[in-house]
Amino acid sequence: MNAPSPRIHVRLALLALAALALNVGAPSAAEAQRPQKLAPTEQVERAELRASLQDPVLEVEAPPVLRPRAFRWQQEELFYSVRVNDAEAMRAGLRTGEVRRHQGRHYVPLSGTAQSRGFFHAVYPLHDRANTYLDPATMRPLRTEKHFEERGQTRVYNVDYRHPGFEARVERLREDRRLRFRATIPDTTHDMLTWLYELRSQGELNVGDAFAFYIYDGWLLSRLDVEVVGREDILTPLGWFHTYRLDFARHIMDAERGGVDAERGEVAAPSVSLRESSRHTGSLWLSRDANFIPVRVTINTPLGAGEAVLIHYKPGTGA
Numbered sequence: 001m002n003a004p005s006p007r008i009h010v011r012l013a014l015l016a017l018a019a020l021a022l023n024v025g026a027p028s029a030a031e032a033q034r035p036q037k038l039a040p041t042e043q044v045e046r047a048e049l050r051a052s053l054q055d056p057v058l059e060v061e062a063p064p065v066l067r068p069r070a071f072r073w074q075q076e077e078l079f080y081s082v083r084v085n086d087a088e089a090m091r092a093g094l095r096t097g098e099v100r101r102h103q104g105r106h107y108v109p110l111s112g113t114a115q116s117r118g119f120f121h122a123v124y125p126l127h128d129r130a131n132t133y134l135d136p137a138t139m140r141p142l143r144t145e146k147h148f149e150e151r152g153q154t155r156v157y158n159v160d161y162r163h164p165g166f167e168a169r170v171e172r173l174r175e176d177r178r179l180r181f182r183a184t185i186p187d188t189t190h191d192m193l194t195w196l197y198e199l200r201s202q203g204e205l206n207v208g209d210a211f212a213f214y215i216y217d218g219w220l221l222s223r224l225d226v227e228v229v230g231r232e233d234i235l236t237p238l239g240w241f242h243t244y245r246l247d248f249a250r251h252i253m254d255a256e257r258g259g260v261d262a263e264r265g266e267v268a269a270p271s272v273s274l275r276e277s278s279r280h281t282g283s284l285w286l287s288r289d290a291n292f293i294p295v296r297v298t299i300n301t302p303l304g305a306g307e308a309v310l311i312h313y314k315p316g317t318g319a
Helices: 004-017 047-054 118-123 194-200
Strands: 077-084 087-096 100-102 105-116 126-135 140-150 153-162 167-174 177-184 210-216 221-236 239-256 271-287 294-301 304-314
Touching: 087 118, 087 304, 105 118, 126 194, 140 194, 177 239, 194 210, 221 271, 221 294, 221 304, 239 294
Parallel strands: none
Antiparallel strands: 077 087, 077 304, 087 105, 100 105, 105 126, 126 140, 140 153, 153 167, 167 177, 210 221, 221 239, 239 271, 271 294, 294 304
């Protein structure tokens, strides 16, 4: 097995870790399609996060402060067995903290982990971690921090999201190299974890409901197209679940920065176009109850099929 092969499997596992933790995104223009029904246990309050919460959003007028929605997934725990071509490749987990407040702004810390196992660990040892700070009023990210330890190499991606300014501020670190830059994003952009909470907050789903989410991971802007295709009963190690089945496709996008209205001082929405269609396709099963638990994920890649199945669940305390 060559190096690119396990790297694709790694991306697949991270996708599964948050019930599709893909690095993905949404539609192709300023009027991107939005959801029709418009949602670490370790405390990580770093100086960067505090600065992110305090800084003005670029040079544009800040949006009004929104009252946070009831966030029912506080202190929730989800753990998965991730299998590739019927062999367990890793274990992945997602933990949600409590709603917190800093400088008058609310946020929720999310923590994801992925650890290789068995044969895959021998071929491509991996221990990846991600911390995200979610705004419970919008379900979008304030900041995300990703730390990848793969095959003896370490990579770090930190991204601060400035949605009203259509901008993400990115820092990449690898060994002794550091790169900082700004990327153009739509104002609805998620990271690899937060889109799942907006999907879970939609309420009752119906066959035919369709959603599109932009996702930026510090590397690629993607669009994740999701459609509710049916209701199915799923057997897991935790027993049977009544679920919604949602099929998805991931598309790689390009975003071109909009201009500035000199008189009004407003930044125009970016122009978003398709770069590469359907890099990954698969299915996601959410429980048909108030918690919308990600029970199972499957994904198709050129190198085989992958699956993540729920093996441990601790309900949130915010319900």
